[in-house]
Amino acid sequence: MSIIQKTASEQLALLNSGELTSVELTQAYLNQIEQIDGQVGAFLRVETESALAQAAAIDQKRATGAPLGKLAGLPVAIKDILCTKDTPTTCGSRMLENFEPPYNATVVEKLLAADAVILGRTNMDEFAMGSSTENSAYQTTQNPWDTTRIPGGSSGGAAACVSADMAPLSVGTDTGGSIRQPAALCGCVGLKPTYGRVSRYGLIAFASSLDQIGPLARTVEDTALLLEVLAGHDPLDSTSVNQPTPAYSETVNQPLENLTLGVVDRHFGEGIDPEIEAAVQAAIQVYESLGATIKHIEMPHADYGIATYYIIAPCEASSNLARYDGAHYGYRTDQAEVVAELAEDGSDEGPLVRMYRKSRSEGFGEEVQRRIMLGTYALSEGYYDAFYLKALKVRRLIRQDYDAAFEQVDMIIGPVTANPAFAQGEKTSDPMAMYLEDLYTVTANLAGIAGISLPCGFTSGGLPVGLQLQAAPFQEEKLLRAAQMYQAATDFHTRRPELS
Amino acid sequence: MSEFSYEIVIGLEVHVQLKTKTKLFCRCRTEFGNPPNTQTCPVCLGMPGSLPVMNKKAYFLGMRTALALNCGIPKFTKWDRKNYFYPDLPKGYQTSQFDLPMSEEGYLDIKSTKDEFEPRRVRIIRAHLEEDAGKSMHDEAAGKGDSRIDLNRTGTPLLEIVSYPDMRSAAEAKAYMQELRLLLTYLDVSDCNMQEGSLRCDANVNLHITTDDGVIATPIVEIKNMNSFRSVERGIEYEAKRQYDVWQETGKVLGELPKQTRGWDDSAQVTRSQREKEESADYRYFPCPDLVPVIVTDQQIDEVRQEIGELPSALRERLQNEFGLTIYSADVIVNQGLSLVEYYLELAAAAGDNKLAGNWVQGEVLRILNDQEIEIEDFPIDAGRLAELLQLIQTGDLDSSKAKDVFAAMLTSESSAADVVKELGIEKVDEGALEALCQVLVERNQRIVDDVKSGNEKAVGALIGQAKKENPNVNPGQVRQICLEIINNL
Numbered sequence A: 001m002s003i004i005q006k007t008a009s010e011q012l013a014l015l016n017s018g019e020l021t022s023v024e025l026t027q028a029y030l031n032q033i034e035q036i037d038g039q040v041g042a043f044l045r046v047e048t049e050s051a052l053a054q055a056a057a058i059d060q061k062r063a064t065g066a067p068l069g070k071l072a073g074l075p076v077a078i079k080d081i082l083c084t085k086d087t088p089t090t091c092g093s094r095m096l097e098n099f100e101p102p103y104n105a106t107v108v109e110k111l112l113a114a115d116a117v118i119l120g121r122t123n124m125d126e127f128a129m130g131s132s133t134e135n136s137a138y139q140t141t142q143n144p145w146d147t148t149r150i151p152g153g154s155s156g157g158a159a160a161c162v163s164a165d166m167a168p169l170s171v172g173t174d175t176g177g178s179i180r181q182p183a184a185l186c187g188c189v190g191l192k193p194t195y196g197r198v199s200r201y202g203l204i205a206f207a208s209s210l211d212q213i214g215p216l217a218r219t220v221e222d223t224a225l226l227l228e229v230l231a232g233h234d235p236l237d238s239t240s241v242n243q244p245t246p247a248y249s250e251t252v253n254q255p256l257e258n259l260t261l262g263v264v265d266r267h268f269g270e271g272i273d274p275e276i277e278a279a280v281q282a283a284i285q286v287y288e289s290l291g292a293t294i295k296h297i298e299m300p301h302a303d304y305g306i307a308t309y310y311i312i313a314p315c316e317a318s319s320n321l322a323r324y325d326g327a328h329y330g331y332r333t334d335q336a337e338v339v340a341e342l343a344e345d346g347s348d349e350g351p352l353v354r355m356y357r358k359s360r361s362e363g364f365g366e367e368v369q370r371r372i373m374l375g376t377y378a379l380s381e382g383y384y385d386a387f388y389l390k391a392l393k394v395r396r397l398i399r400q401d402y403d404a405a406f407e408q409v410d411m412i413i414g415p416v417t418a419n420p421a422f423a424q425g426e427k428t429s430d431p432m433a434m435y436l437e438d439l440y441t442v443t444a445n446l447a448g449i450a451g452i453s454l455p456c457g458f459t460s461g462g463l464p465v466g467l468q469l470q471a472a473p474f475q476e477e478k479l480l481r482a483a484q485m486y487q488a489a490t491d492f493h494t495r496r497p498e499l500s
Numbered sequence B: 001m002s003e004f005s006y007e008i009v010i011g012l013e014v015h016v017q018l019k020t021k022t023k024l025f026c027r028c029r030t031e032f033g034n035p036p037n038t039q040t041c042p043v044c045l046g047m048p049g050s051l052p053v054m055n056k057k058a059y060f061l062g063m064r065t066a067l068a069l070n071c072g073i074p075k076f077t078k079w080d081r082k083n084y085f086y087p088d089l090p091k092g093y094q095t096s097q098f099d100l101p102m103s104e105e106g107y108l109d110i111k112s113t114k115d116e117f118e119p120r121r122v123r124i125i126r127a128h129l130e131e132d133a134g135k136s137m138h139d140e141a142a143g144k145g146d147s148r149i150d151l152n153r154t155g156t157p158l159l160e161i162v163s164y165p166d167m168r169s170a171a172e173a174k175a176y177m178q179e180l181r182l183l184l185t186y187l188d189v190s191d192c193n194m195q196e197g198s199l200r201c202d203a204n205v206n207l208h209i210t211t212d213d214g215v216i217a218t219p220i221v222e223i224k225n226m227n228s229f230r231s232v233e234r235g236i237e238y239e240a241k242r243q244y245d246v247w248q249e250t251g252k253v254l255g256e257l258p259k260q261t262r263g264w265d266d267s268a269q270v271t272r273s274q275r276e277k278e279e280s281a282d283y284r285y286f287p288c289p290d291l292v293p294v295i296v297t298d299q300q301i302d303e304v305r306q307e308i309g310e311l312p313s314a315l316r317e318r319l320q321n322e323f324g325l326t327i328y329s330a331d332v333i334v335n336q337g338l339s340l341v342e343y344y345l346e347l348a349a350a351a352g353d354n355k356l357a358g359n360w361v362q363g364e365v366l367r368i369l370n371d372q373e374i375e376i377e378d379f380p381i382d383a384g385r386l387a388e389l390l391q392l393i394q395t396g397d398l399d400s401s402k403a404k405d406v407f408a409a410m411l412t413s414e415s416s417a418a419d420v421v422k423e424l425g426i427e428k429v430d431e432g433a434l435e436a437l438c439q440v441l442v443e444r445n446q447r448i449v450d451d452v453k454s455g456n457e458k459a460v461g462a463l464i465g466q467a468k469k470e471n472p473n474v475n476p477g478q479v480r481q482i483c484l485e486i487i488n489n490l
C-alpha cells in the first residue's frame, strides 16, 4: 500500500515514529497531483515550493524535539475561499483573479499553528454558489469515480482531491450543503460544523448566516482530527461561539450506547434514486444491528427549506458581494472603454455607475449575477416582508422542527443527495434542478446544526452514495462517534476510484 | 401674487463622532488629520472575508448621550445594513441601526436669553449608532472625474440624533445645535469640532404657508453641508425664502415633488440641488448577519447613568436659584463649559460672595480667556487666589479699580492678592485720616460745595481728584461718599 493510501492518522503515527518525513509525504502527494490532477482538476494552484519548504521546516522541528502541532507534517488542501496572506485567493471568480489578501483567515492561522503543510488551493463554484463546481471561472473539476461527471459543489475540488488521494485532509465550506454533497458524490467524509463552531474570519462570505468552514477526509477519524484543529472561539468573529473544543480525535472511536436515530419518511420515496434509497436504508439497518433504536419523526417544514434558503442566501449575498465594485480591489473594467461606451451610447449614466456596472458584469459569472439579482429584488422596498421576512419566519420554524426532533432522537439519519453524481453540463441550463441538489442539506444550514456525510455504498454504475447524520448544535463529538460506529462496521470508505 | 405669512418647520439630523480611540468595528485609530489611508485594516477597507466586532466603548458613549437626552434605552437592539454603492463606502453598505435603534423618544430644551424665541422643548425621535464613511475628493474639472478616496474616517463611530420637526425658526435650529454641542462637551463624548466634521448637521425644512384656502405645506428639502452654527442659521433662512419663492412660482405642495437634497454653499450663501448618491433611495435595509444583537441590562444602563454629571440646564438653574445669578450670567458661565462652571463654584465658595464671583468670572476672567485664547485650565490665577482678591474687595480694602490693578499683576506673578497689594504699595487709608482729609478739602473748595448744594452732585468728582493727589491710596468711592455727607450736613 502506498503511503498516500494510508489515512492521515496512520501517516501521523509514521511521522511521529520517524518512519516517514513530512517532505517524503508531501512529495508523494505532489507526485500524485502531478500524475492525475490533469484528469480531475481539483487544484486551482499547487504550492509545490512553499509546501516542501514548510514540510522541511516541520521535519527539522520534529528532529529537534520541539513541541509540535496536532497536524505536524500532514498536507492539507484549502478551498480557494479562505484568505491567505500575500497569496492569491480567487474564490473561483474572475473578480478576484489577482487578489492577494493582506491577512490570513483564522483557520489558516490555526492550520499553520498546527504545523500542517499547505498543499494548494482547491477549485470551487464561484463565490461558493453552485452544486457542481461548474461555476468556477477557471476550470471544471471531474468526479474521480467517473470523470465525465461532476464532483458536486461548491467544495468540489476539496472533495475530489481527497477522494483521489491527492491530499489526506482538505478544508471546505458549507452554506447549503457545499461540503456534504461533494463528499457524498466523491465518496469521502465531510462535516459541516454547528454555526459558530469554526471562525468565519477570512472566509470570503457568500451568505454570512449560513456559511461554515469544515473538514473533508477519507475517514471519520481523520475528519475528527482536522475539526479539532479548525474549531474554536475567535474574538475576530462575533458569531463564533465561546465553547471549549472537545478532543474529537480522542473520543471518536468510542461507540455510543443507546443511540436513537430519527428517520424522516419524506426523505424517501418520490424523487429519490432507488439505489440511493436502498443504500441509505441498508445503512440504517447497520445501525440497528449495532444496537441503535430507529424512530420515525416528522419535519413538517422541511419542504420549505429550498425556498427559504434561496431567499436568505441570495439576500445576504447581494449585500456581501456589493464590495466587489471595481473601486478598491479586484477586477475593474477598462476605463477607456467606459469613456468610449458612454460617448457612443449617449447615456446620461455617470462614468462611476458605468464603471460599476461593467466591472460587475464582466467580473462575475452568470450564477453569481443571478443570485445578486434575486437577493436585491427580495430585499427591495415592497418585497422585503413577503420574501426576506417570511423566509426568516420559516427559518425559525425549521429550527423548531429540529429542536423538537432532537428531544426525541440523538441524531437524524438520511440521504445527502437524491441522486448520484450527474454528468458535466447536465444541469447547467436548469438552475432549479441544480438548486434541488441541496434538498437534504440546506435545512441544517438554516437551523445552524451540525451534519456529516459519509460513504455508505455505490450505485450499480460504481458511483458513491453518501449517508447523512445530523445532530443538535455543538454535538459534533457525538456525531463523529456515531459516524465512526458505522465506518468501523463497513468498508465503503476504503474503496478507491481507478484513475490511470 | 399677494404675500402670505408662513411658518418654517425644521427637524435636524445631527451626526456626532464619538470620542473613542478605535473605530466602531475594528481596532484602527480614529485620529483626525493623518496621511490618507494610514488608519485602515482589512475590516474597515471592506476586504473579502473580514468581519466586524463591535466596540463596546462606542456603544456606552452612545448610551450616555441618549440618557442625557432623556431617551429610553431598549434592552434589545441590533445592527442593520444600509446598502448603497459609493466609492467612500468600501463594503457597499453602511452598518447602522434601522428599526430597533439603541435609544428612542427623548428631548432637549432650548431657550433664548435674548428673546429671539420662546423656550421650547425639541423632542428627539431616536439616537442610533452607525459607522462613518470615508472621504471622497473629487477633481471634476473638465469632466476628468479624477477622484481620490481617503478611508481613514471609514468606520469611525457616529451617533445620529434625529429630532422631531419641532423647531420654527433658524434661530431655534442654531440654538438647538449649540445646546446639543454644549451637552455633548459636558458629557465628554465627542470633540464636537464642526470644522473637522466631528459634529455634522442636516436639516429637513419646509414651510407651512397660510393661504386664503387654509394652510399648505411645501415639499420637504434636506439641507446638507452646514459646517458651522452660522451656516445652519443662514442655510435654513435661505432655504425658507427659496421655498417660498418656488411655491409662489410653481404652487407645488408637499407630496407633489419627491424629497430633495440640497447642499449649503457657504461661500455663495445659497443651497444647491445635489446629485443623488445613488439612483434610487431604496437602501434595502436588513439585519447584519455578521453582528450579534446587543442586549443591555438594567445594571449596565444604571452604570452609564452614574457617569453622567450635572448637565447645562440643571447647572443654569442652580446658578440662578442657589447662587442668585441673573439668567444672563448663568448662561454665560455655563455655556463656557464645565471647567469654567467648576472654577466659578470654587471661587464663589472661597470668596463667600456668589454675585461678586459671578461678575468677576463673567467679566475679568472671561475677558482674559478670550484675549489670550486660552482655556480656564490654563488661566494663571486659580480660584483660591482670586477668592483672596475678592475678599479684599468685600472688606473694602480695595476698590474695584485698584482690584483690577492687582488682578492684572497677579496674572504674571504667583503672589497672593495681599502680597501684590503690598508690592504695588497700595495701603488702606485710616478712616479717621480720610475723614479729616475730606473735611479739609471741603473747607478749601467753597465753589464746589456751592455747586453740589445747588444740585450738581457730579461736581464732587473734583474733590476726589484732589484727594488722590494728597494720598494715592484713598478709595474714590469712600472719598465721594464722605465728602457728600459733609457737604449735605453743612
Ligand SMILES: [Zn+2]
Pocket (backbone or CB within 6 Å): B023, B026, B027, B028, B039, B040, B041, B042, B043, B044, B045, B155
Ligand atoms: Zn480598520
